[in-house]
Amino acid sequence: MTSSTHPSPQSLPTTTDELVQELQRVRAENRQLKQALASHALVDRAIGVLTVLGQISPSGGFTVLREISQHTNVRLSVVAEYLLKHAQGAALPAVLLGELHAALARHAGPRPGP
Numbered sequence: 001m002t003s004s005t006h007p008s009p010q011s012l013p014t015t016t017d018e019l020v021q022e023l024q025r026v027r028a029e030n031r032q033l034k035q036a037l038a039s040h041a042l043v044d045r046a047i048g049v050l051t052v053l054g055q056i057s058p059s060g061g062f063t064v065l066r067e068i069s070q071h072t073n074v075r076l077s078v079v080a081e082y083l084l085k086h087a088q089g090a091a092l093p094a095v096l097l098g099e100l101h102a103a104l105a106r107h108a109g110p111r112p113g114p
Contacts (some may be wrong), residue, residue, distance in 0.1 A: 007016060008092060010104075014100045039076075039077040039080075042064075042077055042079060042081060043065065044075060044083070045061050045080070045084055046061075046065055046079070046080035046081075046083040046084055047061035047065060048061070048066050049061075049083055049087045050065060050083065050104075051085075052086075053104070054104040054107065054108050055108065056107055056108060060107045063103075063107060064100070064103040064104060064107055065079060065083070066077045067099070067103045067106075068096060068099045068100055068103055071099045071102075071110075072095050072096060072099050074096070077078070079096065083096075083098055
């Protein structure tokens with residue numbers, strides 16, 4: 001019985017050139033997966049900041065993050081990085097700050113009165 005995650009013996013590399021190509025492919029895939037994992041963690045932390053800042057749900061935080069990214073044409077992970085730095089006291093670029101306020105206003109729930 002063969003698993004779908006393992007290649008069949010007929011498709012395994014047999015020559016040195018094929019082995020080198022396969023090694024290069026696997027290394028490139030490994031780099032991409034590591035980068036995706038790091039980006040995902042960054043986005044998750046930024047969502048946490050947005051949930052506290054905007055008093056919204058995590059799904060709302062992701063929506064806000066995505067909207068900021070789309071409206072500013074800045075990659076999601078870059079917006080996330082800026083938001084994390086902002087949460088630590090750094091200034092947020094004006095275009096991102098404006099979109100942050102607009103997105104939070106669109107998605108914030110009712111605020112309790114005084």
